[in-house]
Amino acid sequence: MSAALDGLCFKNVPAEDLGQAIEIETQGFPPDEAATLDAFRHRQRMASDLFLGAYRNNQLVGYVCSTLSPDTSLSHDSMSVHIPGSSSVCIHSVCVSSANRGQGVGSKLLREYIARLETAHREKSAPYQRILLITHENLRKFYEKAGFEWVGASAVAHGSLPWYEMRTILGSGSTALESPPQGAFEALQRPSNENPAPRLLSSFPGGIPDVSFNEPSLRSNKFDLLCPRSSCGSVILNHGVAKFIEAASVQMEPANHPRDPLLLALPEPPAVTQWWLVAPSAMEFENIGFSHAIKSLGDKIKLLACAECDLGPLGWCKEGGTEFWLACSRVGYRTS
Incomplete structure (x- = not known):
């Protein structure tokens, strides 16, 4: 546990x-x-x-x-x-x-x-x-x-x-008590490979150029974006969907809410940081969860999190907006 x-x-x-x-x-x-x-x-x-x-x-x-x-x-x-x-x-x-x-x-x-x-x-x-x-x-x-x-x-x-x-x-599963096959307990103790292991941006020597398609008109994500929690690894966004943008940082941690140690700290606003921009709707995501609206620097925003394990905030969007911003350093990348 x-x-x-x-x-x-x-x-x-x-x-x-x-x-x-x-x-x-x-x-x-x-x-x-x-x-x-x-x-x-x-x-x-x-x-x-x-x-x-x-x-x-x-x-x-x-x-x-x-x-x-x-x-x-x-x-x-x-x-x-x-x-x-x-x-x-x-x-x-x-x-x-x-x-x-x-x-x-x-x-x-x-x-x-x-x-x-x-x-x-x-x-x-x-x-x-x-x-x-x-x-x-x-x-x-x-x-x-x-x-x-x-x-x-x-x-x-x-x-x-x-x-x-x-x-x-209810009751749709088998309730019969059967002896497990040989090796079953050992198999259950091995890590599950259902979801891919995420790589963090910090593990790529070249940074953003290593994880993006460097096209003249659009730099998009080369890899699927994943929940960065290694025990989850759920796919949040398929490759080629997001656009890389450098824009002002956003204060995403609510007051009196400590940052999860799995998530890197972002620079204090209005310093520039790196984002994956997803538009025009949340339907682009494979998996995303939204918080209730909070105030950040005068705007009402919703925070984005993994819908499977609730890890967040991974990004933000304006309340009722059509642009969704994922922090490049707070998502994982599927390379295999």
């Missing part, structure tokens, strides 16, 4: 912690998507066993909350009411406080949540048959990694961005 996950425990969120939960909600969702305190009170009162929190030092650092529906697909109606005794667990929020992102808390919390529902299904202590959720496309890989399958576009309209439905069927 990483040091970041030491001391993490899980329990159902009591009513007295809903103030902490709504603060995390407003950090993680834009105003047109965030739930209200009244909605949280309703969910906690009606389905307290489906409101799970991640705690560190007795402080709530993340949560998952759901209600129940008899429907097998999500709609505005199925997400607006709670029908006790129903078979579909409808997830409303999976959210981690800004100070605890990039540490794997969200992934571990979601795995714990699913494991509890699987146990209830297996022991027939609850009627749960499936878990449903809607998400934005940039978080697809995060949920797929947790075992959810992509269903497609959702009819639910909430906020300005489109939603997509995902689901997982």
